Amino acid sequence: MQLYDKVLQALKEKKGEWVSGESLSDALAVSRTAIWKQIKTLQAEGYIIDSSPKKGYLLSASPDLLLPLEVGPGLETQVLGQTNYLYYPEVDSTNIRARELAAQGYPEGTVVVAETQTNGRGRRGRNWYSPAQAGIYFSVILRPLVPLRDISKVSLVAGLAVAENIEAQLDLRASIKWPNDVLINNKKVAGILAEAVTDMDSVEYIVLGIGLNINTPIQDFPDEFQARATSAGAECGTSISRVQVFQGMLKYLEYYYFLFKDNKFSQILAKIKDRSIVLGQEVRLDTVNGYLMGQAIDIDDNGCLLVRNQEGIHTIMSGEITILPHLSDR
Amino acid sequence: MQLYDKVLQALKEKKGEWVSGESLSDALAVSRTAIWKQIKTLQAEGYIIDSSPKKGYLLSASPDLLLPLEVGPGLETQVLGQTNYLYYPEVDSTNIRARELAAQGYPEGTVVVAETQTNGRGRRGRNWYSPAQAGIYFSVILRPLVPLRDISKVSLVAGLAVAENIEAQLDLRASIKWPNDVLINNKKVAGILAEAVTDMDSVEYIVLGIGLNINTPIQDFPDEFQARATSAGAECGTSISRVQVFQGMLKYLEYYYFLFKDNKFSQILAKIKDRSIVLGQEVRLDTVNGYLMGQAIDIDDNGCLLVRNQEGIHTIMSGEITILPHLSDR
Structure with a gap:
């Protein structure tokens, strides 16, 4: 733990009470000047700390930043973010950074989170708009012992975790557009990008990236x-604590990921189907091999979408869906 | 081109003839001492170069090393190894090195080859025995625009290319044990490890590693x-030029890889089935999810093995096969 963290922790333990510079200096075995420098840094980051020559320091408010000492204390996970939690005020892309760390051998559960991304990435090489401190942009390193086709299942798991957490914390109904977009009122509030290193037999690791729009104003x-994105705050009409949503997010993600590893994907799938907005719809599906149109009739045990048209039933592993207007609406 | 390569090229152009130190020094615009140093280096690497104070230098024989100037001149590929050909006397693993290069953006067709590997890797984390200058150990970076499940197809393509090249050059019958082991007389002569970086939609790149036992003595x-590995030379009973086999290997690999990219996997599959030693056999299949036993009845259009037993027909994407003795032989 850095001195910065130690000072913050000491102030947090006495939140709302004055702590003298002398007692901090004694407890941490550094000079009072060293303490003072850390207080300045904390204030610059958004911590509201009153100071008085006689009484010392008083922490009256913490910023809504995804700092280790903000997220860590209330984090109810066993593995995710517990041992390795890497925080960046700014990063090119949390997935790029997490991929580097995974290649270096960082273990399952490593979390990389950033306040803003300069090159946030979405599926199909698209950009993910990541304005500073407005959303939650993070990636997790996972190392499940599964065959390569299970990459898709892990990305479905993430979609469900995002949707359930939004609903539990914010009382907003969240639906899932296969494979893993999360929507509120038919607008996209979260995106998921699962990238993996694999051989033919099994996955070496998966980097699961999630971008969640929290307080981004729609404009x-x-x-x-504009027309198809939203943020949780815009839908609630209030400003939302990102720290709390992130803690819940990691908890839900871990819960469903453990269920997946425990060979209980069928339970997860049932919940995904309940939230699906594509089943029963006429859709156009764009895949790396081309496109097809038909009715989305089911999601199978591998997480593949089944699409029926005149040629028969097609099993689609991944792709991008456009829901077509019903014939009667055209 | 380094001075080393320029000197070698000049000697090769006049192979069997004397080349004076003076003419080399003039042509390459360096001192005669500089030329002399390069000659020493070439001799140390195995080039047989006679020298005479009056007549100069004469290249009488080249070593059977997979150096760029040995493999390059007779290499009949369009892309593989043409622009990026990285040669190492020793490397930990060509796949590890190629993965690093792919992550840095090296293009499709980049070849990494080593005379020996200190940590040669096979499937399922196993070691690949890579004694110096006895085999061909190389990796290729491929960037096909395909969905993730096609990784398996690419590794099947490699097996066919290895088998056909062995047969064409060495007149040995080579068979394929699904998914991609290549056998001569039922003993393994080559192993293939395809590793990929992928997201749900498409493959970012594949690193295809091939280890081919050429002159390794069985003992x-x-x-x-001992009981299940062999080398091409041991089966022929002669010592084989690795340079020529490698040139052919890259040519066959490119041919079938281009065919695969051209959506003609069905043609490749038919040839693989012809060489398969598992179809029709009773097998035990070990996969990341466990094992199953049954009869291997077919390979489907995705390259998956179909195994039939009392429970029905199982579609297996990857695994390790043990051929069981026929009931009548037990």
């Missing part, structure tokens, strides 16, 4: 997303 | 491989 979204 | 194999 701030780039033009091309 | 040199580690004990655990």
